[in-house]
Amino acid sequence: STQIRIGIVGYGNLGRGVETAIALNPDMELVGVFTRRAPASVEPVGAATQVFPMSALDTDRDDIDVLILCGGSRSDLPEQSPAQAARYSIVDSYDNHARIPDHFAAVDAAARAAGTTAVISTGWDPGLFSLNRVFGEAILAEGSTYTFWGRGLSQGHSDALRRVPGVAAGVQYTLPSEPSIERIRAGATPELSTRERHTRECYVVLAEGADAETVRADIVNMPDYFEPFDTTVHFISEHELASDHRGMPHGGFVIRSGTTSDGTAQVIEYSLALDSNPEFTASVLVAYARAAARMNRAGDVGAKTVYDVAPGLLSPLSAEELRAGYL
Numbered sequence: 032s033t034q035i036r037i038g039i040v041g042y043g044n045l046g047r048g049v050e051t052a053i054a055l056n057p058d059m060e061l062v063g064v065f066t067r068r069a070p071a072s073v074e075p076v077g078a079a080t081q082v083f084p085m086s087a088l089d090t091d092r093d094d095i096d097v098l099i100l101c102g103g104s105r106s107d108l109p110e111q112s113p114a115q116a117a118r119y120s121i122v123d124s125y126d127n128h129a130r131i132p133d134h135f136a137a138v139d140a141a142a143r144a145a146g147t148t149a150v151i152s153t154g155w156d157p158g159l160f161s162l163n164r165v166f167g168e169a170i171l172a173e174g175s176t177y178t179f180w181g182r183g184l185s186q187g188h189s190d191a192l193r194r195v196p197g198v199a200a201g202v203q204y205t206l207p208s209e210p211s212i213e214r215i216r217a218g219a220t221p222e223l224s225t226r227e228r229h230t231r232e233c234y235v236v237l238a239e240g241a242d243a244e245t246v247r248a249d250i251v252n253m254p255d256y257f258e259p260f261d262t263t264v265h266f267i268s269e270h271e272l273a274s275d276h277r278g279m280p281h282g283g284f285v286i287r288s289g290t291t292s293d294g295t296a297q298v299i300e301y302s303l304a305l306d307s308n309p310e311f312t313a314s315v316l317v318a319y320a321r322a323a324a325r326m327n328r329a330g331d332v333g334a335k336t337v338y339d340v341a342p343g344l345l346s347p348l349s350a351e352e353l354r355a356g357y358l
């Protein structure tokens with residue numbers, strides 16, 4: 032098959048987004064969804080989408096070029112990414128920034144031993160915003176870089192709070208500090224602590240019999256995800272969650288503000304405005320799955336981040352077509 036054959040591991044917001052994104056890419060073919068739940072309990076969006084148990088991946092299938100891992104970064108991907116990279120080329124969106132080096136090492140060991148290619152921590156942050164932070168600092172050596180997210184729904188933080196014992200369901204919104212953004216847009220380059228850049232608001236449905244104050248403490252003190260931020264937790268009903276918190280919009284921007292000589296100001300800005308965080312992130316994962324398949328065919332194995340992937344490999348066009356039509 033000349034198409035790139037994709038398996039989706041984990042069928043949540045991101046898994047559904049990947050299923051939809053694959054249908055928009057004619058060079059891609061969806062082999063199926065692989066879930067830890069009973070397949071019969073998982074209702075795919077696409078009528079033709081097949082759902083398999085994880086055990087269907089245990090034999091080294093030769094009908095899958097890349098697995099796109101759509102589990103949660105808090106506790107699924109640390110186990111699933113190294114395990115699957117031992118058999119298949121993979122792409123994941125692992126986004127616990129503090130632990131990306133550890134994740135890279137674990138996946139790299141598995142991928143090198145198996146001769147697979149594993150692009151980790153892609154999406155938009157980490158991912159496209161990471162690339163733009165590096166572009167900004169590589170090009171404007173003198174300057175300041177800022178990243179702002181939201182106001183919007185962080186899937187990583189929403190997944191993380193859903194893993195807390197006593198949480199039946201919930202979502203997390205990230206709010207940027209508007210005063211900080213105004214100062215920066217006015218040309219200031221303030222030193223801002225993590226706490227001064229964003230606050231986090233959680234909306235949680237408490238599980239039957241759980242203690243609200245214990246759940247609140249477990250969330251706000253969660254290392255990496257919530258502890259470094261001023262975080263508030265609101266307890267709401269299942270009905271309120273279903274009616275008031277359905278959308279998953281998000282967005283943000285990376286700005287590099289610097290000078291190339293005295294008084295010569297230069298500003299680079301990259302921004303996203305997303306109706307659907309999962310559908311956008313899924314679209315990034317699908318493009319990086321194309322690159323992973325090509326890199327593996329070329330014998331370029333091991334773990335990769337977005338810094339290691341040539342941008343042209345993301346495009347369905349050939350290098351010649353890109354040279355002729357896009358430079």
Ligand SMILES: NC(=O)C1=CN([C@@H]2O[C@H](COP(=O)(O)OP(=O)(O)OC[C@H]3O[C@@H](n4cnc5c(N)ncnc54)[C@H](OP(=O)(O)O)[C@@H]3O)[C@@H](O)[C@H]2O)C=CC1
Nearest residue numbers: 041042043044045066067102103104154155156186187190
């Ligand atoms: N780098 C980036 O820019 C971004 C990264 N992300 C990452 O994507 C990750 C996944 O996000 P998201 O898809 O929203 O997480 P979900 O909570 O929707 O899904 C996570 C996993 O939970 C399981 N699951 C889903 N629905 C149910 C259910 N109803 N009952 C039981 N289990 C369920 C699925 O596994 P299974 O099918 O095996 O049960 C699924 O893979 C986030 O943790 C985040 O880290 C997200 C956005 C951007």
Ligand SMILES: N[C@@H](C[C@H]1CC(C(=O)O)=NO1)C(=O)O
Nearest residue numbers: 126156157180185186187205
């Ligand atoms: N990884 C994030 C994508 C962006 C959003 C974000 C945040 O709101 O803290 N950080 O990075 C997500 O899971 O949505």
